[in-house]
Amino acid sequence: MHTAVRTEVHWIRGCRYCLTVVGDGPRDALLLHGFPDAPANMMGLAHGLAQRGWRVAVPYLRGYGLSESSPGADLSLAGLAADVGELLDALGFQHTLLVGHDWGSAVAQAVADGPRVAGVALLSVPPIPWLIAGLPRDPGQLRRSAYMGAFQVPGAVHALQATGGTYVDRLWRSWSPRFQASEAQLAAARRALAPPGALATALGYYRALWPRRPARWRASLAITNRPLPVPALVLGGTDDACIGPGFFRGDPTAAFAQRHQVTLIEGAGHFLPVEAPRAVLAAIDAFFGRPEGAQ
Structure with a gap:
């Protein structure tokens, strides 16, 4: 069966x-990639969903690959949510399923209260209230998240660029220790971060977690403190070495305002879209159902 594919700007x-x-x-459905990653590594999920009867858009996030950013852009969660909200408007999407991996999961949570969003599937990053509440239970997460502190240091962009892109390979191996990524998967992630300014913008997402402007800080804080207002499917890997599996449990009233399901995929690491695409698609089918009339 032929599946229509087109590019848009x-x-x-x-x-x-x-x-x-x-x-x-x-x-x-709108699929949102993470770091260090690229839309190409979400395409297996995109084609799987399209074959099930969905219309699926897979963008480069702000600053990655062929997408642009600008000096002084708002890279806070609130700012990225505003981007995605306007993108849904431009696409004319209605009742959208957001499927977010890593940073894409955080952005999906941030825009979940938008008028065009009907549900979220969060891959590898659990509800943000659980992340915050779980840190005292798992001090080891401070070690796993040390890279986030390193990204705050002046010169971090230059230091990573000096590796010739091998930092991408290193993070993939570290976060998914039992998964052997293909050269094509790693190369796609490297290319997305290679254009001038792309890596600086990607690290800017992490730096904007603590916005210096009070208005941005308040807007992002409001996002992180509310339960998800739409049905939510949360998937993690038992072998994820970026975010420990213990963070995929917590007080459901803090994280969810509607029906939800949380599942850990046995043996999977951090990069679920390429490590366990069949399991992800099966979970989406079971929780959200297929479009009416789809086979």
């Missing part, structure tokens, strides 16, 4: 967003 908050649209089904 949209201008969102003054910057170019480039994306691939797969399928032309009656229900809409």
Whole structure:
């Protein structure tokens, strides 16, 4: 069966967003990649969803690959949520399923209260209230998240660029110790972070977790402190060495306002879209159902 694939460019908050649209089904899904990663590594999920009757868009996030950013851009969760909200408007998507991996999960949570969002599937990053509450239970997460502190240091961008992109390979091996990524998967992630300014923007996401501007800080804090207002599927890996599996449990009233399901995929590490695409698609089928009339 032929699946329609096309590329689109949209201008969102003054910057170019480039994306691939797969399928032309009656229900809409937006797939959001993480770090260090690329839309190419979400395409297995995109084609799987399209074959199930979804229309699926897979953008480069702000600053990655063919998408742009700008000096002084708001890279806080609130700012990234505003990007995605406007992108959904530009696409004309309605009742959208957001599927976010890593940073894409955080952004999906941030935009979950938007009028065009009907549900979220969060891969490898659990509800943010659980992350915050879980730190005292798992001091080892401070070690696993040490890279986030390193990204705050002046010169971090230059230091990573000096590795010739091997930092991508190192993070993938570290976060998914039992998974052997292909050269094509790693190369896609390297390419997404290779354009001028791309790596600086990607690290800017981490630096903006603690915004210096009070208004941005308040907006992001409001996002992190609320339960998800739409149905939520949360998937993690038992062998994820970036975020420990213990963070995928917590007080459900703090994280969810509607029905939800939390599942750990046995033997999987951090990069679920390429490590366990069949398990992810099966979980989406079971929780959200297939579009009406799809086989």
